[in-house]
Amino acid sequence: MPTSTNAPDLLIIGAGVIGLATAWRVARRGLAVTVLDPAPAGGASRVAAGMLTPVSELTYGEEPLLHLGIASRDRYPAFVAELEEVSGRRTGYRRDGILEIAFDSDDLAFLEDLRRFRQSLGVPAEALSGRECRRLEPMLAPSVRGGLLAPEDGSIDPRRLTAALLTAAERTGVRMDRRRAAGLVVERDIAVGVRLDDGTVLRAEKILLAAGAHSGDLDGLPDGAVPQVRPVKGQVIRLRTATPFLGRSTRGVVRGSSIYVVPRDDGEVVVGATQEEMGFDTTVTAGGVWQLLRDARELLPGITELEFAEVSAGLRPGSPDNAPALGPSPLPGLFLAVGHFRNGVLLTPVTADAMTEILVDGTVPEVAVPFAPDRFAEEARA
Amino acid sequence: MAATDPTGDTDPLVIAGETFGSRLIMGTGGAPSMHVLEEALVASGTELTTVAMRRVDPSARGSVLDVLRRRGIRVLPNTAGCFTAGEAVLTAKLAREALGTDWIKLEVIADERTLLPDPVELLDAAEQLVDAGFTVLPYTNDDPVLARRLEQVGCAAVMPLGSPIGSGLGIRNPHNIELIVEQAEVPVILDAGVGTASDAALAMELGCDAVLLATAVTRAQSPVAMATAMRHAVQAGRLARRAGRIPKRRYAQASSPWEGIGTS
Numbered sequence: 001m002p003t004s005t006n007a008p009d010l011l012i013i014g015a016g017v018i019g020l021a022t023a024w025r026v027a028r029r030g031l032a033v034t035v036l037d038p039a040p041a042g043g044a045s046r047v048a049a050g051m052l053t054p055v056s057e058l059t060y061g062e063e064p065l066l067h068l069g070i071a072s073r074d075r076y077p078a079f080v081a082e083l084e085e086v087s088g089r090r091t092g093y094r095r096d097g098i099l100e101i102a103f104d105s106d107d108l109a110f111l112e113d114l115r116r117f118r119q120s121l122g123v124p125a126e127a128l129s130g131r132e133c134r135r136l137e138p139m140l141a142p143s144v145r146g147g148l149l150a151p152e153d154g155s156i157d158p159r160r161l162t163a164a165l166l167t168a169a170e171r172t173g174v175r176m177d178r179r180r181a182a183g184l185v186v187e188r189d190i191a192v193g194v195r196l197d198d199g200t201v202l203r204a205e206k207i208l209l210a211a212g213a214h215s216g217d218l219d220g221l222p223d224g225a226v227p228q229v230r231p232v233k234g235q236v237i238r239l240r241t242a243t244p245f246l247g248r249s250t251r252g253v254v255r256g257s258s259i260y261v262v263p264r265d266d267g268e269v270v271v272g273a274t275q276e277e278m279g280f281d282t283t284v285t286a287g288g289v290w291q292l293l294r295d296a297r298e299l300l301p302g303i304t305e306l307e308f309a310e311v312s313a314g315l316r317p318g319s320p321d322n323a324p325a326l327g328p329s330p331l332p333g334l335f336l337a338v339g340h341f342r343n344g345v346l347l348t349p350v351t352a353d354a355m356t357e358i359l360v361d362g363t364v365p366e367v368a369v370p371f372a373p374d375r376f377a378e379e380a381r382a
Numbered sequence: 383m384a385a386t387d388p389t390g391d392t393d394p395l396v397i398a399g400e401t402f403g404s405r406l407i408m409g410t411g412g413a414p415s416m417h418v419l420e421e422a423l424v425a426s427g428t429e430l431t432t433v434a435m436r437r438v439d440p441s442a443r444g445s446v447l448d449v450l451r452r453r454g455i456r457v458l459p460n461t462a463g464c465f466t467a468g469e470a471v472l473t474a475k476l477a478r479e480a481l482g483t484d485w486i487k488l489e490v491i492a493d494e495r496t497l498l499p500d501p502v503e504l505l506d507a508a509e510q511l512v513d514a515g516f517t518v519l520p521y522t523n524d525d526p527v528l529a530r531r532l533e534q535v536g537c538a539a540v541m542p543l544g545s546p547i548g549s550g551l552g553i554r555n556p557h558n559i560e561l562i563v564e565q566a567e568v569p570v571i572l573d574a575g576v577g578t579a580s581d582a583a584l585a586m587e588l589g590c591d592a593v594l595l596a597t598a599v600t601r602a603q604s605p606v607a608m609a610t611a612m613r614h615a616v617q618a619g620r621l622a623r624r625a626g627r628i629p630k631r632r633y634a635q636a637s638s639p640w641e642g643i644g645t646s
Binding site for chain 2: 061
């Protein structure tokens with residue numbers, strides 16, 4: 001079997017936000033990096049809405065994830081500034097807060113419970129009356145009961161982000177290889193390379209798996225080397241408007257059902273997202289679109305006037321505890337940045353920084369310690 | 383493992399000839415993560431857990447079905463999300479094909495706002511599914527007449543609601559639940575409305591054979607702790623029912639002084 005000669009220091013499987021950002025940051029440290037992906041920036045990163053909020057989707061028991069999310073959110077301004085400079089591209093980054101809205105009194109009770117939970121974690125959120133919410137966002141339905149404002153949160157356009165990351169990575173010397181990784185090559189219990197679907201073997205000193213929901217697909221992964229990552233389908237709608245419709249990203253709890261609407265400077269308005277456990281299915285469905293538009297219209301009645309531009313479905317990489325696995329796998333030579341679930345875009349800067357330190361310096365930064373891949377080992381044995 | 387009461391009797395739940403040691407049936411909706419769901423299911427001690435067929439892909443890796451398989455918990459597919467008998471029957475048939483079980487928790491919902499069962503569609507679907515050889519466990523209103531009709535068409539259990547799905551309002555009409563229990567010759571499973579442990583205990587004290595719940599556990603601040611509480615509550619309620627409670631009195635009655643073994 002043919003083997004390529006000039007082996008890179010690092011071979012990354014997957015050119016989504018996580019793989020690309022890590023490639024760029026590692027290459028900046030002088031390593032030779034190759035990224036394998038038949039369709040760069042084509043997976044979940046293409047569908048994601050790009051809300052940058054460590055608190056909005058937080059639930060009880062996920063406190064470690066909150067701290068990782070806050071660390072990443074707060075790295076975004078510097079990360080974006082450097083990225084936009086190196087790539088010469090804009091990313092649509094905004095930090096103008098996220099408004100969360102309760103539609104009826106049951107939803108308000110739910111939001112109030114969340115507010116107290118966040119307060120107990122030291123992340124206070126400002127409680128607003130329905131009137132105050134509508135003063136901020138006049139398009140909100142008159143009936144909304146109240147809300148919370150997370151002023152530190154924001155959003156980014158993941159499509160622009162991946163485009164900028166691709167350019168920055170290539171300008172920093174990263175090689176993009178548009179072939180498909182089929183299997184891992186393991187010799188004497190060490191991961192030494194990747195077999196492509198055409199049979200070619202690419203060897204590298206280190207291999208980073210960052211293939212999102214497909215991270216478990218690779219042939220030759222020893223049992224327990226990669227935590228269980230399952231695809232969680234999300235359908236997302238993209239609308240367009242010529243006149244400003246919404247000032248900032250707005251999440252709603254509408255009769256117990258969750259919806260978000262993310263405006264961009266270029267007139268795009270993203271409405272998401274369903275959460276479906278349907279395996280590797282990315283069909284868009286009538287019911288998915290209906291559910292999103294139903295809830296979006298309850299929250300923002302005027303939204304039906306907008307142009308319908310697109311509906312797409314992506315696969316979130318869901319780990320057993322909703323948090324990513326970052327660091328060396330139990331198999332020497334193989335490293336993981338997988339399982340980011342709903343938070344891939346948010347966690348991109350902190351993941352790229354942590355993985356760079358792990359891959360280049362061989363040390364695990366403190367912020368990544370709770371996310372070591374071996375925390376799932378016990379479960380795998382059960 | 384069948385539960386044993388303090389007198390040494392085993393007291394299993396029997397549905398359609400199948401025996402279960404636990405009288406707590408779990409649902410899976412609303413869990414914050416697979417990991418938490420798995421821990422909560424284990425803590426609940428459940429041996430039967432219901433899964434919405436419209437919301438899972440039976441062949442997907444890492445799904446809730448994987449968790450049930452790994453933990454040896456029997457899966458009870460349900461028809462959540464169906465509004466007509468036609469959809470429910472079709473969904474049940476797909477479930478049978480995909481999972482190889484003819485047990486089905488039948489849900490036919492009238493509207494999204496209340497998620498209350500549509501009694502006319504429910505009875506129609508139950509009849510069709512029984513005829514097609516299914517073991518049918520219908521989610522029904524707390525209406526004793528409808529419960530009786532469901533039993534008459536051949537359902538293997540009846541599952542009246544305590545209050546609307548996910549509401550946590552407990553048992554709003556205990557009298558109706560008692561009437562259903564009194565007349566039923568199939569197991570009565572209280573389904574929906576449980577908010578906390580006392581609701582589950584009350585269901586068992588009223589004579590229900592089992593309790594089915596999901597949200598009360600999956601959306602609790604600590605799902606694992608609440609699952610443990612529910613396990614104990616169902617056992618406590620069952621024991622209390624079998625122990626035979628004292629009659630209620632208007633005035634006090636001293637517990638020890640003159641009669642019984644408390645004399646000095």
